Every structure is written in C-alpha cells, then in structure tokens.
Amino acid sequence: MNKNENFIREYFVEEKICDDLIDYYKKNSEKVTEGNVNNYSKIENEIDKEIKDCYQLTIHFNNSDQHIYNYRIALDKILTSYIKEFKQVDSIGKFNITTNFNIQHYKSGGGFKKWHCERGGKSTMDRLLVFMTYLNDVDDGGTDFLYQNLTTQAKKGKTIIWPAEWTHTHKGQISEKKEKYIVTGWYNFI
Secondary structure, three states: OOOOOOOOEEEEOOHHHHHHHHHHHHHOHHHOEEOOOHHHOOOOOOOOOOOEEOEEEEEOOOOOOHHHHHHHHHHHHHHHHHHHHOHHHHHOOOEEOOOOEEEEEEOOOOEEOOOEOOOOOHHHOOEEEEEEEEOOOEEEEEEEEOOOOEEEEEOOOEEEEEEOOHHHOEEEOOOOOOOEEEEEEEEEEO
C-alpha cells in the first residue's frame, strides 16, 4: 500500500445520466428546498448561507423513477470497483444506501463553504462511505480535501467515493462564475 494513499477514488457515469438528473431536479422544482445545516447547528433545519448556500431536492433512497434507477445502477458498478481495490471494505459489515440523498444546485457564489466531514456526530455515525457525482463542468467548482491536500475537479459525470471520517474533511470550491449541480449521499451500515 502506498504510504500516501488517500482512499479517494474517481470514476465516471454517462453524461446522459447527469443530464437526466438535472432534468429530474428541474421537473420537481416544487419540492426543492434551501440546503440546511442540521449537522452544524443546534436549530433543526437551520439555513445558514455562510456554511451552506444551495438548493436541494431530497431523493428517497427507494425512489423508483427511471432516472434515479439508472444512476443507482451506475453507482453500484462504481462501488464494486471501489471494493475490488479496497477489499477490506466488503468485510466490515453490511452497508447500502439506506437514507435519502440529494441533488444539489449551487448558484454562482454558492457552495458548501465550511470544512466538514460526513460522519460528524451521533446522527451520522452509521455512514461508511460518501458518494458524489458532478452533474456539470465547473472549472473552478470542485471539492477541496483538507488533509489530502487535494482538489477534485468538477467534471460532468465524475463520481468520487471516499470514507466518511474526519480524516476526509472537505469543502466545496466556490465558483463566482458558474452554477454547479451535484448528486451526493452516503453508504450506511445496515
């Protein structure tokens, strides 16, 4: 094992899947809400644009829409590739996408601005891995990983998977020029 291993991997889904997810987001605009900062606040459903400035459509983990189904099939193939490389992940315990996930829309100047990890308290302790797919290209709108000294570029279809732990503290790059769409969620212990 490389002593500089960061356990972050990049894969790609088809661009049509990305286009379909953006269309799904737009067609369900009446269900879009402002992104809350529940894990970083004592106030339930608090909106704090200094931390997270986005709009999001929550997707039920059992959603059977064809566009969501196509994405989940692509994501399953990606997870299989991740496990093939990191075999120990498969022997930890059973896990799957068991909670809702989000399609997020960041207008120019928006983003997840605060350093954070995905397993940040009791309510998120069952998270094992994080997935995120960039749904459009944003030259200056990737994701910064603090301890890995790494920035992933926002390229349409790029899907990254990484551990949910504090070791993978990250935040979004804020583009002042372009809007960004992503889909993101977690693999949780069952």
